[in-house]
Amino acid sequence: MKNKFKIILFLTVFSIMSSFTVHKFYVSVTQIDFVPKKQRIEITSRIFIDDFEKVLKNKYDKNFYLSTKKEIPEADAYIQKYLEEKIKLVINNKPYKVTFITKEVEDDVLICYLKVQFSEKITTFEIYNSVLTEMFSEQKNIVHTDINGNKKSFLLTYSERSTLLEF
Template structure:
């Protein structure tokens, strides 16, 4: 009985030591988190869908550089003049919308910086009642397989959220 107790105590001690070592070691390992957040709002009065995407600047620069083989220097004095054209081209390819079974083009409007995040404003001209809304978002998935693209929608007064990933890049919402 006493030997069994000592055996259990030694095993517990080993587990505690291993967990402590693991916790200590993991505090030195930086694990990058790859995520974008996109808000999609249908604004019938303006006859458009407004899209606001928040993407980490450093990740977006890496993605743009890989895609177009250029340094963009986003949100710095060295930013190249044609940056907005490349962002438009990139977002057209990486974000697609099929509304009521018909594809629509995303138009990039402008961008701004908030801390280490680039906020991209885009729109889709649309004036009908929305019954189905298919969203395709593969922003930065070609660069980071761990990329998560969170989508929040407010369409016809209905709020929904979805998570898109490298393996699941699209979703269909019904209203």
């Protein structure tokens, strides 16, 4: 009876652990800061490399090998093109194009640095973020903002891709 209990306990624990490894977690985290002294908005987006590569390969039909020795020379241009399409800002009711600056790797995350030149007072700030949602409908894009000294956080998803802040 004792052995039967151990086997059932083992199978239960194994089953629970297996369910965690089968389901993948799709998330990105983006920080957006208005830096008046630099007259720009700084954006830092953290995206899992493997998911990002799958989306880029699917969209552009190329293997990118991001942040490896085999990375293709035009990778940054494709990242810029993709992020321009997927991260959009409308400030004071006027759309602004994000500019890709550079990237770096931290563990299995690609950190992308972007900016928007802007020096006026911000009264409205709309954020659109649909990174990876075209391939992963369960993708969650967490956005943290620090604008005019106001810090806010949002969860953007496949069905809710934007949010509007008013100051």
